[in-house]
Amino acid sequence: MANLDVVDALNEIARQKNLDREFVIDTLKQGLMQACKKKFGSSDNIVVEVEDDTGEIGIFAKKKVVEEVADPALEISVEEARDYLDKPKPDDEVEIIIPFEEFGRIAIQTTKQILFQRIREAEREQVYREFSSKLGNIVSGTIQQISRGDVIVNLDNTESVMPYAEQIRSERYQQGRSVRALVIDVAKTVKGPQVILSRSHPDxxxxxxxxxxxxxxxxxxxxxxxxxxxxxxxxxxxxxxxxxxxxxxxxxxxxxxxxxxxxxxxxxxxxxxxxxxxxxxxxxxxxxxxxxxxxxxxxxxxxxxxxxxxxxxxxxxxxxxxxxxxxxxxxxxxRIDVVAETEHLRRVEAINKISVGLDELDISDKLKDKLAKEGMDTAEKIIEAGDEGLTAISGIGDKTAEKILSAAKQAKDKQLMHFEQLAKENPAALGTVRTPAEQDQPATDQAPGIGExxxxxxxxxxxxxxxxxxxxxxxxx
The missing domain is CATH 3.30.300.20 (K homology (KH) domain)
Structure with a gap:
């Protein structure tokens, strides 16, 4: 292949894969370095150069001039160095051109494999970055195929998938049809980036x-x-x-x-x-x-x-x-509990019929006895009497009256909470009659009117x- 043809081929690869040209050339250099390492056992002293204008590719081995050669891959004798330098002496450095013919077919194939592997990895990384930046955005593509319920969508030569769970059930998807969807995830897999699309997501x-x-x-x-x-x-x-x-x-x-x-x-x-x-x-x-x-x-x-x-x-x-x-x-x-007005009134009526006794109040037995003697034997009667009615009882001052009233309200609130929960879980427990609208509702795992x-x-x-x-x-x- 002519040198300029090499440059044109590299430029074409960069254009088709949407990669930086410098990256493609650098990847070629790395491939040649790997081929040298496989051929000579080391690439530490190898230099690869590619001329942008002419496409000339040069592979050089740097060797140190020595009196006696111990490692031919890294060293050269003074006598052999005279072919490259006029007056070589020990510790001088010589650059020796390595012709392509020395590599052989297998080494060239290795270079090609490394080149395309690195380009494929770079292409995948570029796709990952591109679609990661599009997370939460709508993209358009063409339906490529339908596989096991999943819709495969082509997005500018990038394959994406819309799983069955992310589809609108009433839609029918056909091969070749254009479709818009939301990018909800970009996952790294063995086969490359996996772009996940959705048409059912709230976003x-x-x-x-x-x-x-x-x-x-x-x-x-x-x-x-x-x-x-x-x-x-x-x-x-x-x-x-x-x-x-x-x-x-x-x-x-x-x-x-x-x-x-x-x-x-x-x-x-x-x-x-x-x-x-x-x-x-x-x-x-x-x-x-x-x-x-x-x-x-x-x-x-x-x-x-x-x-x-x-x-x-x-x-x-x-x-x-x-x-x-x-x-x-x-x-x-x-969580929303929808209650019909008639049922709500029945709940309130049922709750009001049930009084909270003095045993439910967090006060001393002495005070309970005193209140019972005055006819205040329920929390409802204590709340109705208020501070004025309590302080009228002999031996009960303002602070004690406040404490008793607070205990009565807490006991009543506790009862209301209990019956609210009971009504939510089992409306029949309060002896209420379900409205016709409620009876029409299908049975569910939760109380009617409850939204999660x-x-x-x-x-x-x-x-x-x-x-x-x-x-x-x-x-x-």
Whole structure:
């Protein structure tokens, strides 16, 4: 092969593999060094040079001039050195040209193998870096094949895979079809980088809105969260950093153009766009749209919100097979207990009928006897009497009255927590009658109306009762 042909071949390799030309030339040098090591046993004194302009490849062995040669690979006699130097003397250094003919076919093949192995490794590393920088972004590719349920996608000559679990179930994928998906992982494997794609991930929905809504790209509107049943329904919470910008309206677009573009990409997945609120009680109510006329309050146990709705809104709040409340729980990060208004009233009535006796109060027996004599034999009667009624009893001062009243309230709160938990796990335990809407709900592993969150809630203690307004949420049809 002519010298210039070598340069052209190296340039072509660099172009096709999208590698730096200097790296390809350096890899060739390393391959030749390895061939020298295999031929001569060492490459410590070998120098390989490649001229950029002419393509001239020179291989030189540096040898030390000595009186007696002990190692022919590293040393040369004074007499032999005269062929290279005019007046050689011991300790001089001589550079001897090694012609390609000395390597032989096997050594040349070794050089070729090393060259292509290093280039393949560099190419894989480049693919890994490229797609690692695209994590969380949407890429486009062509479906190459479908193997055991997984979809193999070609991304600019890089093979990627969309596992069955990351696909939208209602979609049908065909070979040669163009597809967009989210890069969720880039794994290093024996065969090279493995790019994992997803169309069912909630972040795919977020990135679609990022592409379709200029206000999100400009930072005026922020997507606070997303929850999906891929291909069926999704909920997105949005928030505006500018009072003049309506975040829900911005995401819906004129005549629903923006949200419909997202719906088409997601195989007709219906999307509820809700207005995010820093108040969890308000946020949970909005997340349960399209149900309205709801009230909510945080339960005493951690991370649970009780939502009370009118009987005619119960089925809407729960959704088909519990879908609406489940998505709302994923979106907000709260476990949601939806209770019909009639059942809530029955729960309260049942609890109020059960009194807390003095035995449940953390006070002395002497005080219990004194209270019993005065007719205050339950926590409810003590709370009703208050400080004024307690201090009217002989021998009970302000501090003692405060202690008794506190003990009564704690005992009552403990009872309420117990019955709330009992009602959640087994509504029939309170002797209540299930509403017709509840009876229509399928049996599940958890109490009806309970949605399990996908993440932790905002660390706030809301007190307000959430009441949605018409502009707080919109649903794509």
């Amino acid at each position: 795919f929905l977020k990135r679609m809105f990022y592409q379709e809504v200029p206000e999100i790209r400009e930072g005026l509107v922020e997507v606070k969260g997303a929850a999906r049943d891929p291909g069926e329904r999704a909920k997105v919470a949005v928030y505006s950093k500018e009072n003049r910008v309506d975040p829900v309206g911005a995401c819906v677009g004129l005549k629903g153009a923006r949200v419909q573009a997202v719906v088409r990409e997601l195989a007709g997945e219906k999307i509820d766009i809700v207005l995010w609120s820093p108040d969890p009680a308000v946020y949970v109510v909005r997340a349960l749209a399209p149900a309205n006329q709801l009230e909510s309050y945080p339960a005493d146990d951690e991370n649970r919100m009780v939502v009370i709705c009118s009987d005619d809104q119960y089925s809407l709040a729960i959704g088909k097979k519990g879908q609406n409340v489940r998505l709302a729980a994923k979106l907000t990060g709260w 969150p996908a993440k932790k809630p905002e660390e706030q203690a809301p007190e307000a009762v959430g009441q949605p307004e018409d502009q707080d949420s919109k649903t794509s049809e």
